[in-house]
Amino acid sequence: MSTFNVPRKEEVNSTNQAIFDSLEEALGFVPNLYATYAHSNNALQNYLNFANAKTSLKAKEKEVVNLAVSQVNNCIYCLSAHTAIGKMNGFTEDQILELRAGKASFDNRLDALARLARNITENRGATDNDVLNNFFEAGWTKENLIDTIVLVGDKTISNYVHSTTKVPVDFPVAKPLEAVEA
Structure with missing residues (x-):
């Protein structure tokens, strides 16, 4: 409690x-x-x-990062909030589950972004070169990379605030990821 x-x-x-x-x-x-x-x-x-600072990432792209990072950090509050926001940005429930797993089979560019966000978070910034190269090959820029890293930090702050305080979730609670393989 x-x-x-x-x-x-x-x-x-x-x-x-x-x-x-x-x-x-x-x-x-x-x-x-x-x-x-x-x-x-x-x-x-x-x-x-x-x-709310300016970024090169569009709202939908930010949600890709938010979902992948919050899943790695196991933050039910942020997963719930960003599931709702992801739906408002046009993602389906299945796409959201996939993004949480750090991938996006439905969009090559978003797949590279999701994989990068997950990899950065899991490895605490020691990004895998193959993941980084795939990100650039998918058409992302160095500006996008830096903005993604900043967003990983942004989301990690909220993940940690909730993980420490455990305040009640006031969004519809996100479904477990169990059905999706990473």
Whole structure:
């Protein structure tokens, strides 16, 4: 059981209260994981600035990375959130399960991205040369590589926050990956 409460708006500083208002307006609610960042007076704003920074990756491509990284890091919160976001970005349930396994048989370019994100995460940045070469052969650039590494770091932060705090998942819980071979 979690020893971390999910702070309510009246329990956080004025900066975080304003962010809660913005999140409620944009999403209809404040996700528990974001609220948990608000235990710090600065972390929520810092994280959102980082997560929402400009990147060469499109929204759908970011979800490929988010799903692969969250699976390697075994973060049920992020898997659940990014399953929902992945569906909003046009992925099917089967495609999402495949992306979580670090592959995409339905799209060669996304396959190279998923394999790279998984490999970077599993190997803590010591990327396999074959995986990296496949990424470039699929048409990705050095800019895309750096942006992917930054996104792996972004997602790993949230994975670790949830793994440590274990705040309740407030998205439909992601299905187990058991049916998909990596």
